[in-house]
Structure formats: C-alpha cells, structure tokens
Amino acid sequence: MSADGSRFDPLVVVELTSDTKEEAISWLLSRIRDTQQNGGRPIQLEQLGPGVSAQEKENPNLFLVGATRQRLLSGAEDLGLFKEFHDGSMRGFTCANKHNFKDFQDGDSFLSMAECQYIIKHELDTLRARDETHVPGHQQVKLYPGKSIIRRLLSKGILIQVFPLHQKEELKRLSFSWYQKVKLSFQPLDDIRHYYGEGQALYFGFLEYFTFALVPMALIGVPYYLFDWEDYDKYVLLAAFNLVWCTVILELWKRCSASLAYRWGTLSRKKAFEEPRPGFHGVLGFNPVTGREEPLYPNTKRQLRVYLVSLPFVLLCLYLSLYIMMIYFLMEGWVLSVHDEEPTFWTGILCFIPSVIYAVVIEVMNLIYRYAAEFLTEWENHRLESSYQNHLVLKVLVFNFFNCFASLFYIAFVMHDMVMLRQSLATLLITSQILNQFMEAFLPFWLQRRRNKKMIRKVQIRKTLEDKELPLADQVRLEADMSTYLGTFDDYLELFLLFGYVSLFSCVYPLAAVLVVLNNITEVYSDAFKMCRVFKRPFSDPAANIGVWQLAFEAMSVIAVVTNCSLIGMSPQVKAYFPESDMQLILWTVAVEHGLLAFKFILTFLIPDVPKHIQINLSRLEFESLEALKKKVKPGRFNQSEGLEAS
C-alpha cells in the first residue's frame, strides 16, 4: 500500500481542512515523510480513500500516518521510553541493546500501539520550521525557524485535528474486562495503561484507590447519621479519625503511584530531558543539558509574567468571586426579609431568584476564567508540558475551590449556622453529583449515539449490499467525528472537590463519605464507558504520578484540619465544657489544631514516598549508569544521529 511496499499499519490520523491549498498539503507531506534529514527511515503517510458514503460532500484531506518498526524503535530510544529489562529492572530502551529487553523477540508486539502512537505524535510535534517564512499557499500563516509546524497549522485552523486510531478488537476486550463484567473486581489497570497510556491508567488507579480509601470513613459515618449521634465526644473521634486517615491515605497513594509508575517505566523518566512542548517558542539555541538544538526562553521573563500578570489576575478573580458571593448573601437576606414580611406566591418564587442568578453567574465566571487561565498559561510560555499543566491546574483549582467552598465557609464561620451548613453541604454534594454524571457520561453518549446512527445508517445501505464489516475509511471518518477527550483535568477536579466535601466539613455531615463512595463507583463505570465508547482515543501521556493533584489533595487535607478543629471548637457541646471562658476554649482548640498539624507533617515525613524495593532498584540503575560513565575514557556529548546510527 505505501510507497516502499512494506506493510502499512495506520496509527494516527491527520485531518486538514477541505479548503487547504494543494501546495501546502504536498509541502507538509514531504516534510513529514522527510523528518530525518539524513534520509533513512521516514514516517509513512497515506491519504484516506473515500468512504462508502462518498456520494456526500466529505473532507478528502484525511491522512493516515504510520511508521516502520525500525523507525518506531529508534523513536522509542529518542523518547527515552523505559521498558522491562531481562533482569526485571526497568531501563531506557536502546536499539543497540534491544535483544536484552524482555519480550523483545522479533519486536512486533514489543511496543504497544499506544506507545507507537505516542512516538508518532512526538515526531509530528517536533517537526520544526527550518527556513520557510510561511506555509506554501497560505501567505498569512507565518513560520520562523524552530517553530512547531503542526502547532502553527492547528492554531491557524488549517489542521483540524491529529488523533490516534482505536483498535476495535483490543477495545472490545478491554471494555469487557473493565466495565461490562458483572463480577466485582479491580480495574484492569495494566490493560488500561496498555491501551490508553500511563496518565489515564493513573487516573483510574487513583479513582479506585480513593474509593476504597473512603470506605472506612463511610462505614464509620453511617451510624452517626442513622442514630443521630451528636455528642461532641463522638464527633471529635470521627473528625480525628478522618484527619489522620486523610493524611495516611494520601501518603500511601504516593507509594502506590510510585509502584505503578515503576512497573510502567515512567518513574525514572527525567523531566530535564523532556523535549519542549510544541507550543513553546523562543530563540533557537542549544539546550545546556542535552546539547540538542531547541528554542530557549529566559526563565526570568517567564517568572515576571507569572508573578506580575497571572498572579494579580488570579487574585483579582478570587476577590471578584468573593464579592459576588457577598452580593448573593445580601440578596438572599433581602428576599427572605421581604418574604417573611408578607408571604405571597410571588415572594415565594422570588426566594429562588438569588440562587438561580448566583448559579448562572458562577457558571459564566467559571467558563470565562477557564479560558483566561488557558490563555495566560499559554502566554507564560512554559518549556515543559508538565510545567504548563501544573500552572494551569493551579490556576483553575484555586478558583474552583473558592467558588465551591467560599459560601460554605461563610455559612460556617461568619454566620455560625450549622443546620444551614449541613443543608447546603448536602444540596451541593448531591446536585453536583447528579449534574456531573449527567453532563459527563449521559449527554455525550446520547449525542454520539445520534451521530453514529446517522453514519451507520448511511453505511448500512452498502453493507447490506456487500455484506462486509465497516471498512477502514468509514471507521476513520466515524472516529474523526467523535468528541475529543480533553484529558483527566476535569475528572481530577471533580474528585478534588468531592474530597473537599468529605474532608473539610466531615464532622458536620458524616454521610458525605457514603455519597462520595457511591458516586465514585458509578464514576468508574461512566468514565470507563465514555473512554471506550464516546470519545476519540486520546494520545497516551507517560505520567509518573498524578502531578500537581497530589499537592492539591494534600493542601486540602491541611485546610481540613483547620476547618474541622474550628467546627468542633464552635460546637455548643464543646462550649459547655468551658462555661466560664471562651478564651480557654479557643486556646485549647488552637493548641489541638497545631498538634494535629505537626503530627500530619511528621507523618508525611516518616512515611517514605517510594517503597523500599523500588528505591533499591532505582539506585542500582543510577549506580550502574555512574559506573558506566566512569568507564567512558573520553566522554563527549552523544548527539541524536550518533544514537540512531548505532542501531
């Protein structure tokens, strides 16, 4: 099928707009086919033929991208993928050393399809402009040396999308073992990783871990709710258990995540050796660590942007959010007073208006803020994808935290109204769960189903004639129409907010943990379902941990200590113990709180983040690589082409 006659496995689809100029297409194709300057193993590329429904107007500019096995292996080496070595340890893959890796054999199934797609994506992303000043045929799309071509085409709308293809058979097997089996079992994390990559697998691992970790809290919380235990000593016990438990589960998750990441070979991948993210721009120069040519951008400039523009912007938005909340409470108070004075049907309806306005305003603010945060983080020009993600997550996180919890804080610590707090908490938790489930799984599924039906109906006409399976061209077009999965961001954010509901006010509403556990169980299924059926396959993302989310959850558990201690200190039962002086009460509360915080930090310090056996493996690898460096009599910088020639 392809030019050189070898078997062509399509891995990734590139879709250009239908009105792209011919010369632009041929230029892009030749650039992609010629990624390695010194010729050798090019990426394979092929235009997708018309589908069975070709009579309709459809985009002809769909291209399938693949690569030879040899090309993929050397790509794996360039990317520094870690694979299992014959002695069971994880090592950076090298072509020269390939036969020492476990399961290499003939190399056909050595790299998973997700890894191959990731390699292709990396090759496409690092396709940088050389001396072109603009895209041929599109004068308005300027280029300069070092700029990522794919990125520029995407941002200018010439390139619609780049996405990896699903594997029907594997997907069927995965979805069966994941969510279609009725029997209770753990998720097939290794299979998920194999199909979707480490980032996805870590999310589902965390979701599962988090759910199991909450079960003890849920079990302990149930009797409190059922038997209306409101004695303070029992509540103190519950809160103390929750606080210690939160710390312990977060620490243990670090170990758990390190084990998973070690098994998957992402634990030792080094940040500093990562290639710059495609959107990163700057003056072309040489990376001081690797010696490779890439854009450079001064760190001080970036920090000025972060501290002088982004930080003030975020603070301003938080202030605005608080201000709007205050207006809401004022409106609410005013409406209630009107209703109380002279209750009629219309004032009864009026009571709902502030909440509705508030909810709408919050949603609109969230949307605008999200766009602004993405724009600002892009503008900060981070070199690494991980650092971009961290800054983006932090911005969105803080704002969402304020929006979700500010009103609860206000009710708890300014209005001192525990009954209202409990009601608000329950309302927020339950409505957000229902809304989330609906928005996340059902709605996209329903939309997708409608789209698919249309497509399949069209296909059906010819299928009945030729009695064949859905042909590749139609399958690709079907997938191209599927919604795009936007990453684990929103899923983590949801978990984070749920964790907040459970931990921040756990001693006021013990049932929260139960609700969150129930939600998480359905969440596993709906997330798995939407991954397999609703969305395009996402590119895999070789993550070593859940990144900034770990920090976010830990910060939440620190805040939870403060809120829970204050809530207990404010409870009338505790106040009854200090009848003569409020001061004594507060001092005791503060002392206990400080003790708990200190205990938390000591615990964090005492539990090692990486299990012992993995630590040993990692330092053995490091020791061996230092020994290897010693052996090199004349150390020189290895450049990329040298590495490739050796293979």
Place this chain on the structure above:
Amino acid sequence: MSADGSRFDPLVVVELTSDTKEEAISWLLSRIRDTQQNGGRPIQLEQLGPGVSAQEKENPNLFLVGATRQRLLSGAEDLGLFKEFHDGSMRGFTCANKHNFKDFQDGDSFLSMAECQYIIKHELDTLRARDETHVPGHQQVKLYPGKSIIRRLLSKGILIQVFPLHQKEELKRLSFSWYQKVKLSFQPLDDIRHYYGEGQALYFGFLEYFTFALVPMALIGVPYYLFDWEDYDKYVLLAAFNLVWCTVILELWKRCSASLAYRWGTLSRKKAFEEPRPGFHGVLGFNPVTGREEPLYPNTKRQLRVYLVSLPFVLLCLYLSLYIMMIYFLMEGWVLSVHDEEPTFWTGILCFIPSVIYAVVIEVMNLIYRYAAEFLTEWENHRLESSYQNHLVLKVLVFNFFNCFASLFYIAFVMHDMVMLRQSLATLLITSQILNQFMEAFLPFWLQRRRNKKMIRKVQIRKTLEDKELPLADQVRLEADMSTYLGTFDDYLELFLLFGYVSLFSCVYPLAAVLVVLNNITEVYSDAFKMCRVFKRPFSDPAANIGVWQLAFEAMSVIAVVTNCSLIGMSPQVKAYFPESDMQLILWTVAVEHGLLAFKFILTFLIPDVPKHIQINLSRLEFESLEALKKKVKPGRFNQSEGLEAS
C-alpha cells in the same frame, strides 16, 4: 624508609596500648599491609621511632600509616570522590580517566592531604575480619566475619586512637589567613575545606553566613532597645520582618550550601553508594545496589528499635525535664514567699538555692542524656554514618531545646510575665555566651598550653644540644597528646540555641540579635583558633550540606511564628484594640498566624533549593551517564576488582 624503598609520607597515626601482645600487633600490621587480597598496592605502615625524650617511659606502639600515590588514587575512585573535570564540571574520579581531570598533571598534588587521610581512614575502617574468631594474643576480643577490625579494637581499648597528622607549613599559612590577619575579610573557606574537609568548611561557611544574615535584624533591633519603642505597631513590624527574614535566610542558605558543595564535589555523591559505617554490624551479604559484600541488617528491626525503645525513652526524658522544671518553679515560688514574709540575710541566700540546684540538675541530666542518646543511636545500628548522625542530632536537639526554652515558654505563656521573660532571656543569653566562650576556647587552650610546655621543655634539652627543629617522632607524640575534636555537633547546637533566643522571642528582646552577632564574631575566631592550635586534626568528612541542622533551624523558624504571634496577641497594646472581646483578638491572632505559616511554606516552595546553573550541570551529568549506560551493549555489574584492574 619503607619496605619497597619508595618515599614514605606519613598521613595517619595509629596508636595501640603499650601492653598489646606482639602477635596481635604483627597480625594487625600484616592485615593492614595486605588490604587488597590480590596483592598490588598495599598501604604503607611504619613504627614510630623513639622521641628525643625517649629516656622516659613512653608508648612504643605508635604507627605511621601512608600509601603510594597509585593506592590513593584508586582509593579515591572507590570512594567516588568528585573532582573538577577539564570542562569545569564535577565528576566522579576514575583512574582510567585521570588525565582528563583538571590539575591532574603528575598527580602529586591532585589529592589534598585531607583527602588522602580520608582515603586511608576509609581503608582502615573497612578492614573487616575474615575467618578469625578472635584477635591473636587477645582471646577475649572476639571477631566474626564482616566485623570492622579497627572498630572492635577501638571499642575493646586495644587501639587508643587513629588520627591524621597536621601539616605544619600549611597550618601556619591557613591560620594566618583565617584568624591572624587583622583586616576584615571573609573566611578562606576553600582553604579550610582543603585542610579540614567539607564538613568543617560548611560549618564555618554557615557560621559566617548566619552572622551576616543576622546583621539586618541586629541593626533594626538596636533603635527599639535604645529608644524604648514599645508601641505595638512598631513591634509588629519588627516581628513580621524577623519572621520573613528567618525564612528567607534559611532558604538562601540552602542555595549557598549547594553552591559550595557543588564546587567541592560533594553535592552529587550518592548516599546509597556510601560504604556502611564502621560500627554497623549484621549478617554478611551482598548490597542489593552495588553488589558489594557487606553486612546487612533488616530495616524493620531498626525501626522497631527506634519507635519502641528510643522514641519512648526520649519522650520520658522530656517529661522528666518538664517535671523538674515545674519543681523548680514551685521551689522558687516557695522561697520567694518565705523571703517576702520575713526577709533576712539567710532567706536572701536561700533565694539563690533553687536556681543553683536547677542548674546543676540540668547539667547532670544533659550529660546522662547525651551518653544515653549515643548509646541508643549506636544500638539502633544505622547503616550510614549520615543516618547515625541524624538520629543522634535529633535526639540531643529535642532535649536541649526543651531544657533551654521550656522555662521561657512557661514564663511567657503560663505566667504571662513579660518583664521576667525579658530578664530571663537576657540572663540566659549572656551567661550561656560567656560560659561557652570560656569552655570552648580558653579552657582547652590553657590545658593544651600546659601540656605543650612540658613536652617542649623536655625536647628543649636536646634541641639546644643538636640545634634541630622538633623531629617527626616528637611532633607525632605531641599531636597524639592533643585533645580530640569531637565534630561540629556542639558548635551547631550552640548556633541552634542562639537562633532560638533570637527568633522565638524576638519581639520581646530586640537586642538578642546584636548579642548573637557579637558572639558569632568572637566564635569564628575562637573556633578557628581551637581548630588550628588546640585540637588534633580531625578526619575530613565529605558533607554535601549541614544535614539535619537545616531541618532543625527550619523547625525553629516555624515555632518562632507561633510564639511571636502569641506574644503580640498577648501584648496589652494589641488587647487595647479589641476592648470588648478577647475572642475577637484571639481569632485575629490565629488567623494572622495561619497566614504567616502559609506564606512561609509557599516561600519555601517557591525558592529553588539549588541555583539554576548548578541544576543544569547536575542534569547534564545525569543525562550523560544515562546515555553512557545506553551505549553499554551488555550491562553487567562492575565489581571493585575490575575497576581497579582497569586503572
């Protein structure tokens, strides 16, 4: 002079008791000379001849230890010493690669004498028993495979001491540039490192840094003292400045220390590759990281010892210390009441008795506790010297913190007596400074001077006859009689407690910083003086940072936030701002304190621990060593002998 006729430079002295059996001596000598099983470059050893004053009864069992240049170089490789490479980066030294290191030339002055002595010490320490069951001639001194021979001989009292020799000329030059020059200048840290090693140099670097860092606090504190500014708003400013300043200086010190350690090549030395400390015992096995044969001891057993024995013991001692303090305050109160009732001369004297008893009891407790802590930490059987030191420091530190500050805390937060707090603080600070200076520098110097005079007088008799410089034999005996330097432990502890006086109650006694700065200036000189003139030369210690002390200082600065906020909250001026409710006041204080703590943590997080250019150098080294590992087609474990043969 030595057996093979090559030039013999004595580096280290080994002193055995005079009643050691002949066969034990010859066994030990042959074992030392034959450290490398496959022959090759042995360590050189020579018995010290009688001194000029040989007529008196003196110990004949003094041995000088040296080694050939070749032996030292391969020792440097085994130890993984980092030296400057020709491209300016720091790399682990290897014999095969030696000519690529800067300043190698003929290799004579490549290793400093301190490094050579460290290598010899390491060789002696790792001299392990093979199949001997006891030391020949000393049936009672049992040995078992893998046990460090030198350690066993030391603990059984057969070996009196092992110490490195001074270099008269270099010492003279160092002491001149260090403390004898009158002109104000920085300490010659590189020279100190060259002569005493990294641990010492980092201590003096920290002392200097700490002194300079306190100068702003001292300058700001002076007007408060002089003009009796006691307005709360001014005090709040002072305290706020102090809190932020403490955080900033501690963070910047990390960067400073990383720069020094990088320059000295200790930053990248890996803990996991360190040899086990000499006192470490266990079943002989293979290290899972390096593959070398060494004793192994299960981690769980050690942790059981730490948590089930050491921790309860420390807590018990702390409780005891608090208990004794309470008794002291009771006695003090009782005595004062007796004195107030009927003041006579005798009751006046009686007033001093509780303080005297308390001071004596505290000193005795400190001594006993110190021995117990050393015993316990030894018994915990830590594999690495650094981990042993950390556990020991932590134990002693916590106890000393309680002893020094518990009474101040009691006065401040239970008795609420600010005048008494200020008085106690001043008294404690000034007396401890005077005592320290006296005990640390003057007393040992005076004792040493008396000893030296006796020795020199003896020598003088013959010197006048032969008109020669002090011969080697007498010089060695003179040094053998000098006091042993016990490490930087007590010096750091003193700095730590001084830091406590400055930071914990800084808003009550602003002059503290001034006193500490003055103390530190004299401390530099007295410490330098005692290092050069009073003590035996210590073995160098390749430290990368100040270790657990960094943590200790940071913990102190966190505690300082709490104490300062409480002190300000308790001040009558602040109380006047909240006339109607104490509760409001406390809540505000707590809120401000939490804000400051959060700010501290964010600051710690934002300031990178290692300067950018060093980070780049480190990751380049790591990148290159990973690349080198990739090149190795058949990676195998390199054992030690292979490494030696290659040289």
